[in-house]
Amino acid sequence: xxxxxxxxxxxxxxxxxxxxxxxxxxxxxxxxxxxxxxxxxxxxxxxxxxxxxxxxxxxxxxxxxxxxxxxxxxxxxxxxxxxxxxxxxxxxxxxxxxxxxxxxxxxxxxxxxxxxxxxxxxxxxxxxxxxxxxxxxxxxxxxxxxxx
Numbered sequence: 001x002x003x004x005x006x007x008x009x010x011x012x013x014x015x016x017x018x019x020x021x022x023x024x025x026x027x028x029x030x031x032x033x034x035x036x037x038x039x040x041x042x043x044x045x046x047x048x049x050x051x052x053x054x055x056x057x058x059x060x061x062x063x064x065x066x067x068x069x070x071x072x073x074x075x076x077x078x079x080x081x082x083x084x085x086x087x088x089x090x091x092x093x094x095x096x097x098x099x100x101x102x103x104x105x106x107x108x109x110x111x112x113x114x115x116x117x118x119x120x121x122x123x124x125x126x127x128x129x130x131x132x133x134x135x136x137x138x139x140x141x142x143x144x145x146x147x148x
Contacts, residue, residue: 030141043129050118062109066136077129083122
């Protein structure tokens, strides 16, 4: 029996390590962008409901766009308002992605804030605004991942 366990334990340890390193997404909220061209200065809003005020999160911005337009990086201005009205704003760069063969769209993401703590329960409003005209963007959103 011990001989069989000797082979089983390394496999079990690898499985535990692999699952512990996987991202633990808490939420992703995505909204449509204006069809055709998403113009510089034209904002969209995304709401995120928070109930955990102690954990740390990585907050990223995700884009879905036409594959033919995905070979260029994108800069967005991102502002977030807390339930009490406090505001934080900075830019994020969404990297270009390699062209997909056969696919009609490509998804890419950029890290916006690492080790963020949502200090209040309630609704956080994100405002996402392109810094130049963007063609072929279908959706944009906020992805919140627990990094603990």
